[in-house]
Amino acid sequence: MTVLARAIDVTRRYGEVRALDGVSLDIRAGELVGLLGPNGAGKSTLINLFTGLRRPTSGTVELLGGAPGDPVLRRGIGVTPQETGLPESQRVGEIVSFVAAHFPDHADTAELLARFGLDGLAGRQVGGLSGGQRRRLGVAPAFVGRPWKVFLDEPTTGLDVEGRRALWDGIRAFHEEGGTVLLTSHYLEEVEALAQRVVVVGHGRVLADGTMRAVRGMVGTRRVSFACDRLPELPGVLAAERVDGRADLVVSDPDRLVVELVRSGVAFSGLEIRPATLEEAFLALTASKETVDA
Numbered sequence: 001m002t003v004l005a006r007a008i009d010v011t012r013r014y015g016e017v018r019a020l021d022g023v024s025l026d027i028r029a030g031e032l033v034g035l036l037g038p039n040g041a042g043k044s045t046l047i048n049l050f051t052g053l054r055r056p057t058s059g060t061v062e063l064l065g066g067a068p069g070d071p072v073l074r075r076g077i078g079v080t081p082q083e084t085g086l087p088e089s090q091r092v093g094e095i096v097s098f099v100a101a102h103f104p105d106h107a108d109t110a111e112l113l114a115r116f117g118l119d120g121l122a123g124r125q126v127g128g129l130s131g132g133q134r135r136r137l138g139v140a141p142a143f144v145g146r147p148w149k150v151f152l153d154e155p156t157t158g159l160d161v162e163g164r165r166a167l168w169d170g171i172r173a174f175h176e177e178g179g180t181v182l183l184t185s186h187y188l189e190e191v192e193a194l195a196q197r198v199v200v201v202g203h204g205r206v207l208a209d210g211t212m213r214a215v216r217g218m219v220g221t222r223r224v225s226f227a228c229d230r231l232p233e234l235p236g237v238l239a240a241e242r243v244d245g246r247a248d249l250v251v252s253d254p255d256r257l258v259v260e261l262v263r264s265g266v267a268f269s270g271l272e273i274r275p276a277t278l279e280e281a282f283l284a285l286t287a288s289k290e291t292v293d294a
């Protein structure tokens with residue numbers, strides 16, 4: 001299948017910060033890929049490289065088979081950055097028409113607005129939109145030039161459930177017509193609802209790349225905590241902390257951990273098991289990768 005965006009062993013530094021560290025990734029035509037990772041993982045940097053806004057420090061980035069900075073190739077993509085500053089006094093219809101005017105073949109603006117739940121608002125000034133309507137207006141223009149591929153950086157941040165669903169429907173409709181999507185998100189549920197393939201990034205590296213099911217298995221960790229005087233050696237611990245006489249462990253198999261804890265003969269009390277947050281799961285995944293790589 002045609003590769004629409006490709007990164008080969010890409011590193012990007014900002015001074016001392018290594019935002020991307022040896023990332024290789026292919027996005028093929030027709031895929032809907034979720035790029036999932038905690039704050040600072042390097043998601044926006046990767047999108048900025050694919051869309052030609054930044055250059056890699058080393059490695060190669062290709063867009064539609066060429067250089068991402070090529071204006072002709074860039075006409076084939078649509079981009080929504082994490083934040084958009086739309087002029088308050090401009091009307092919704094004017095904004096979409098302005099973007100459409102840059103493309104020789106563009107979508108019908110009324111249809112596009114309807115697709116993103118903004119129908120009936122073409123004459124409304126941006127200043128009169130709700131936060132959710134504003135965000136959807138920030139995303140819709142990415143689709144106006146009939147792109148091959150769209151890059152959406154946290155498209156649903158700040159949206160309520162209804163707004164999120166309206167946006168998901170718009171993204172799905174584009175994908176069902178054959179469009180390719182790379183979207184970033186902090187939310188596992190969002191990526192699960194939309195993407196067939198999920199790429200987990202952390203500390204500038206690809207930590208996992210596969211189906212949602214496979215990745216959920218990897219990040220589906222639990223936090224097990226209990227009070228004890230001494231923490232024995234236990235298998236399968238991804239991260240451990242001791243706070244006020246309690247051990248706090250992140251594990252992927254809590255049942256096995258508890259069995260081993262009992263077997264160790266160490267006295268414990270106040271056992272609690274709860275799902276780790278996604279953030280914790282990512283940290284554990286990153287930490288375990290670092291241990292493996294060390």
Ligand SMILES: Nc1ncnc2c1ncn2[C@@H]1O[C@H](COP(=O)(O)OP(=O)(O)OP(=O)(O)O)[C@@H](O)[C@H]1O
Nearest residue numbers: 014017018019037038039040041042043044045046
């Ligand atoms: N222009 C910049 N100058 C300096 N450092 C930067 C710059 N842009 C990004 N970084 C750093 O690079 C790292 C990766 O940032 P990036 O924005 O790509 O992460 P992200 O995964 O998109 O995070 P978030 O989910 O918070 O948007 C972070 O440590 C960030 O502080």
